[in-house]
Amino acid sequence: MGQLTKYGSFLGNIPQACGRVFWVAPALSYLVDGKYYESSDANDGLDPTRALRYVNRAWALVTADQGDVIVLLPGTHSAATTAGVATSVAANVAGVTMIGLPCGKGNPYHPRTTLTVAAADQTVNVTAADIEIANIRFLGDALNTASANLDFSAAASRLHIHDCTVDVTAQTANTGILGFGATGAAANVMIERCVFHVDDAFGAMVDMSATTDSAVQDCIFSLQTGTLAVALLTGAAGRLYIRRNQFNCGAGTITAPISGTGATVANGIYISMNLFGVNSTVTVDNFDAAEAVLSMNYIFTIGGGTGGTLTTVIT
Amino acid sequence: MAYLTKFGSLWGAVPQTCGRVFWVSPTDTFTIEGATWPASDENDGLSPERPLRRVNRAWALVTANAGDIIMLLPGTHVAANISAVATSIAANVAGVTMMGLPSMCGGNMLRPRASLNIAAADETVNVTAADIEIAHIGFVGVAGQTAIPTLNYSAAANRLYIHDCTVDVTAQTIDTAIIGFDATGAAAFVVFERCHFITDGAFGAMIDLTATTDSLVQDCVFTHTTGSLAAAITCGAATDRATIRRNTFNDGAGTITVAVNGTGATIAGGVLMSYNYGGVTTTLAANFTAGEAELCNNYDGGVGAADGGVIYTATA
Numbered sequence: 001m002g003q004l005t006k007y008g009s010f011l012g013n014i015p016q017a018c019g020r021v022f023w024v025a026p027a028l029s030y031l032v033d034g035k036y037y038e039s040s041d042a043n044d045g046l047d048p049t050r051a052l053r054y055v056n057r058a059w060a061l062v063t064a065d066q067g068d069v070i071v072l073l074p075g076t077h078s079a080a081t082t083a084g085v086a087t088s089v090a091a092n093v094a095g096v097t098m099i100g101l102p103c104g105k106g107n108p109y110h111p112r113t114t115l116t117v118a119a120a121d122q123t124v125n126v127t128a129a130d131i132e133i134a135n136i137r138f139l140g141d142a143l144n145t146a147s148a149n150l151d152f153s154a155a156a157s158r159l160h161i162h163d164c165t166v167d168v169t170a171q172t173a174n175t176g177i178l179g180f181g182a183t184g185a186a187a188n189v190m191i192e193r194c195v196f197h198v199d200d201a202f203g204a205m206v207d208m209s210a211t212t213d214s215a216v217q218d219c220i221f222s223l224q225t226g227t228l229a230v231a232l233l234t235g236a237a238g239r240l241y242i243r244r245n246q247f248n249c250g251a252g253t254i255t256a257p258i259s260g261t262g263a264t265v266a267n268g269i270y271i272s273m274n275l276f277g278v279n280s281t282v283t284v285d286n287f288d289a290a291e292a293v294l295s296m297n298y299i300f301t302i303g304g305g306t307g308g309t310l311t312t313v314i315t
Numbered sequence: 316m317a318y319l320t321k322f323g324s325l326w327g328a329v330p331q332t333c334g335r336v337f338w339v340s341p342t343d344t345f346t347i348e349g350a351t352w353p354a355s356d357e358n359d360g361l362s363p364e365r366p367l368r369r370v371n372r373a374w375a376l377v378t379a380n381a382g383d384i385i386m387l388l389p390g391t392h393v394a395a396n397i398s399a400v401a402t403s404i405a406a407n408v409a410g411v412t413m414m415g416l417p418s419m420c421g422g423n424m425l426r427p428r429a430s431l432n433i434a435a436a437d438e439t440v441n442v443t444a445a446d447i448e449i450a451h452i453g454f455v456g457v458a459g460q461t462a463i464p465t466l467n468y469s470a471a472a473n474r475l476y477i478h479d480c481t482v483d484v485t486a487q488t489i490d491t492a493i494i495g496f497d498a499t500g501a502a503a504f505v506v507f508e509r510c511h512f513i514t515d516g517a518f519g520a521m522i523d524l525t526a527t528t529d530s531l532v533q534d535c536v537f538t539h540t541t542g543s544l545a546a547a548i549t550c551g552a553a554t555d556r557a558t559i560r561r562n563t564f565n566d567g568a569g570t571i572t573v574a575v576n577g578t579g580a581t582i583a584g585g586v587l588m589s590y591n592y593g594g595v596t597t598t599l600a601a602n603f604t605a606g607e608a609e610l611c612n613n614y615d616g617g618v619g620a621a622d623g624g625v626i627y628t629a630t631a
Contacts, residue, residue, distance in 0.1 A: 032334075073382075102331075104412035109504040109506055110504040251555075275589055275612075278584060299611070301609065301611070303603065303629060304630075308589075308613075
């Protein structure tokens, strides 16, 4: 359970849960309440003063569907085994919440907790249901040359990722590098209030292929330069809601901010209240007729323009 | 003392953190739950029963990137050193959160209960470190604070996050050098959210984003009561990937000449503005050359039986 502080609040941004809370430190030596402690994967992790060393170890300790929470203390966490070997985080225990500690409300553009993997591999593989991930900055490592930052399988139904960022700008551009990528037909996946920082020809920052009854909302896709082919790929998703997102092109071009390549479901994608930068080539592209439903999506304009142009065409 | 109240609710609204909380009193004594406690910069500040006297002292005690929080108890805090000499607050320790104590429901963003000023011609706060969060504070300028920004932030202030604060310059002598939050360097990922700015004459901009990158201004209210305000927000050279959205620019009985001024802007597509609402007399975006600012669904105010709001189309 969370630690009740002398101020009456709970130590850590701990959701109300009936499970255990596992604390993870970003370094061997870390500070809590002004005192230094040593983290170790030999600790039980159940108190911030006995934090685990690696996120991976916490996932080995949690129990499925018991309300367990993994709290990542502020700093940069490198996914690794207990021996320190870079390895993806296997988010394979259902019903677990993994969150960063914002120590305040938290800057929505840049959480204080960072998670990365120094290997050519995904930072996180989600392969279980009912997992929640929040307040974490996924920072792509240069060694990650062609993998998604996080992927989620068909088993990852009800995955909820919110208030996170993905930053691939330190990586070598490769279309195999995705932000959050679906590898199977998960249902009820929710991605909201996330920010994606991109600077060249990477893969889609959100790939919802084959998902059903899912939503991507209130996110910002921020391209700095270069050409990004696709920001959000729907694929053959069914009943996918894409709403209130903003696609910024910066000094680059987003060829298809929302791409339906592979879409197969009639009326499968509902797209509403999204905003697209001027350098969006075709805002909603690669859908056949009637696969996408549009309402109130606008393209920015520059001086002398209309002040915002309604998107009406699906190609 | 017990920090849970006898009603079972929580005392204060301290953010969840792994760090220490340093309490600061606005006066020499402070009353908590009916008992009066002395404030002193000799205290450790780690309990509201033994608060520090000055905000400046708290900044000298915090540790970088350890989740430490500086909590300003309700009232008017005056920036000063231990000897009570007016001195700007040096927000120079990375990863610190400084906030006023809001009500349990999060506080009134239009007027926080904790205010902060400086009785000198100097900035109230200088932010010169990364990952600093500032919230629930009313920056209420006083007459002695002439020709100087209320808060400035340097190139080192990456990821500065200011939210639920107000800036009120109406007690100050009108001067265009009086700015609300002023960029002095190329900070990145700066966010201003749910802030309220109150002006009543020809002051400087209330937010300056010059040279910042990947920054965000959203859900703010700019209240201008009278006179002419040249610009509410300025975007200068090298401002890039700034998003300005869902703000309201209220020109009251005066005029906000330009809500977002691009004088000196240099980056094509560097500023994106959406769903902002201007006053009757306000031009949303000016002094951008073609292509530097992108607009989408921004509207001015319509009066009485007029149009009910007209979309802004021009950026220059």
